[in-house]
Amino acid sequence: MALVTLAGYPASGKTTRAAQLEAGLPGLLPDHLSVCVVSDESLKISPSVYDDSRTEKPARAALFTAVQRLMSPTTVLIVDAPNYIKGFRYQLYCAAREMKLRVCTVYTVATPDSCRKWNALRTDNRAYETATLENLLVRFEEPSSMVRWDSPLFTVPWNEDLPTTAIVDAILSGSIKPPNSGTISVAKAPSDALHVLERITTATVAAIINAAAQTEGGGGVVTLPIATDVQIQISLPARHLTLSELQRLKRQFVTVHKKAVTLGTTERGAVDWTEESVAQKFVTYLGEHLKP
Known part of the structure; x- marks a missing residue:
């Protein structure tokens, strides 16, 4: 349904707002x-992991994995963590887009001195070491309403009420961004696609040469027997067709579609590598490129 990301200085009140x-x-x-x-805290990640980047990175990865697992069309998921790196907030945003969830960011604002004082008062083993706290304060990357992964942004000073109604509006009626094209799974061609492509185009060229010989260059619509149970109609031009011309067009067609197979860039929503489909695509291609 929605992803609500909290961001702010460490010990600025994010957990209270959550x-x-x-x-x-x-x-x-x-x-x-x-x-x-x-x-x-719910994932039992200690504040001490932020003492060293070697422990922080796997902890952040564990948080991201948990967020992905809990995302759901019927759940408003609140992420209460430092989230001080804009790149990580962008990663959360992309994951939400892929799940077609609405997003918003709640920025808890407090002065560094207030955060130092509140951190020192913690007695639940959730306090940061002084050096770690200072390091996180310096490294904090402030959210901005000007960037899509932080928008809509609700900036909440520590001494003001939470704009719950506005947040609910964002959750229920905010725009749902389409998945990033870079994250969309692309349908893969079957393992024998290249073999089918080469075999069917070769058979089609041979069938056209035979049909052209029978019509003696008269052209017209002919039916090509391509493979078992595969027959395709094509309109031949009223002229002599040469094998070299057909082979050249075949190579062009195969090159384009071979690239699609090897790079996984086959057209979405229309991936069909059956013999009949390949033959029909090739015949359509020939019909567009054979000169009258």
């Missing part, structure tokens, strides 16, 4: 929607 959303959203959402919070 709890407020988790408590307030169910009464404002349709009954079929549920609210779920995924956080470092």
Whole structure:
């Protein structure tokens, strides 16, 4: 349904805001929607992982995997984590787009001094080491409403109420971005596609040469026996067709479609590598390129 990403300085109140959303959203959402919070704490990720990049990266990967697993058309998923790197927020945004979920970002704003004070008051083993806290404060990349992965952006100072109603509007009626083209799975051609492509085009050329010989260059519509149970009609031009001309067009056709097979760029929604489909595509190609 939606992905709500919290961002802000460490110890700026993100967990408090996540709890407020988790408590307030169910009464404002349709009954079929549920609210779920995924956080470092729920995944038992210690604040100490941010002491070193070698431990931070796998922790962030674990968070991303959990987010992907919990995304659902019937779930409002709240991500309560540092999310201080814009590249990671973009990664979350792309995952949400792939699932066709609405997105929004809640930016909890507090001064660095306030964050230092609140971090020092923590007694639940969730406090950051002083050096780690200072490092995260420096590295924090502020969300911006000007970039699509942070929009719509709700900036919430620590001493102001959460705009729950506006967030609900974004969740229920915000635009759903189509999946990024780079993340769309492309249908793969079958393993024997290249063999079928070569065999059918060769058989088609041979059938055209035979048909042209029978019509003695008169042209017209003829039926080509391509393979077992495969017969295709083609309109031949009223002139003598040479084998070299047909072979040249065959090579062009095969080259284009061989690239599609090897690179996985076959046309979406119309991938059909049966003998009849390949023969029909080739005959259509010939009809467009054979000169009268």
